[in-house]
Amino acid sequence: MSQPPRDMETNAAERPLIAKPVASRPTSSSFRPFPELLSAIRPNTNGFKPDVCRPSPLVVAPQTADTSGAVIYGAAKDVVRFETKPITVYKPVAKVVSKSTLSLLANMGNLCVTHQDLPPKPETCGRNQTLEPTILRPQTFGSKFHHPNPSLENSKQSKAVDEAEPKALVTSPANIGRPSYDGYKWRKYGQKQAKGSEYPKSYYKCSHPNCPVKKMVERLFDGQIAEIVYKGEHNHPKPQPSNRGSSGQQHGSGSGSAQQEGLDECALAEPNNRLVISYNVGSATPDNPCRFSAVWEDGSKGVEAEDDDERRNKRRRSENPPAEAGDGWPEFRAVVQDSAEPDIEGTWIAVEEVRTEGREAQQPLAEICMLQMQGPEALR
DNA sequence: GACCTTTGACCGTGG
């Protein structure tokens, strides 16, 4: 039989997207304030991985949101007229906790955690430190893992990132061994060990007949999803989960209302509780303002942020007052910040743990960062 | 039997 064209890149529907539908805990060493994330990518947009950032103009536009937590580029039809290939960068940071958070978590129960001693906290990540695409890369875990191949250990990629190694890794058991919970059915069609990376990369196709959507999933050794790249748009509605809890549909089970409202949702698993984070950063429109909320699944605390002017284009920082204390779960607050770069539009939301006992400045408990930027050509 | 994952081989692309 004649095979379909192997290269589906010509499919106009395919638009690369990096997304990560799980909440994350940035480390002190890996955490980079939003302006630094911007500055890191700003001078070298060509430095992105070629498979996710082609040298084509990107669009700064609202996007549709898969209600699962993976932001799907799709119906920016109102705005997308001047571009060829829109790319959305949704930057994850791996699931890592600071040492202080680690001890906190350790006190809470049987969290699956490994850790090493923390290095002195870097002052900041200098903008000329490295132009490695930290925006796109998952973090590596340095000497925690022994590279079977010494040459791999010396590879540029690992060396560049090992310097700022996180030291603790939190496993989210709900994510292990699953492609991700985005509501669609996927069939795995390949796996590769990416050169210079410890992470295996898995390739999935949407199982729906004639649906061209693919996704590439990079995992960490412990099975956590480090990065997801979606290609294409589904030409069918999301299949209804047959029954609850059976096969990967437990994502976002904390609140069905968020998905009904068209919010993306992800959760940060803790022992005996989950921090459910809902947001529509990537899909906000003037009619649907940027919203964000994070609540513990047991309802103990919550924090919300809403931006009623999606067209804001200059730096804005807003902090919500910390949630009430008293039930043993960390208090947190939301910090929202926008890009001030003219050709990079982005929103960064961090959930910061509120420390009250004079501890050092906390790192975000979780962060969500969406960057949309003009492509290299547009920058000239 | 349907559908999935695994895995080695194959192919296209780019340096």
Added chain:
DNA sequence: TCCACGGTCAAAGGT
């Protein structure tokens, strides 16, 4: 042209 690499195919086996 050669080679490394990423992405895909497809057979085999598992659930």
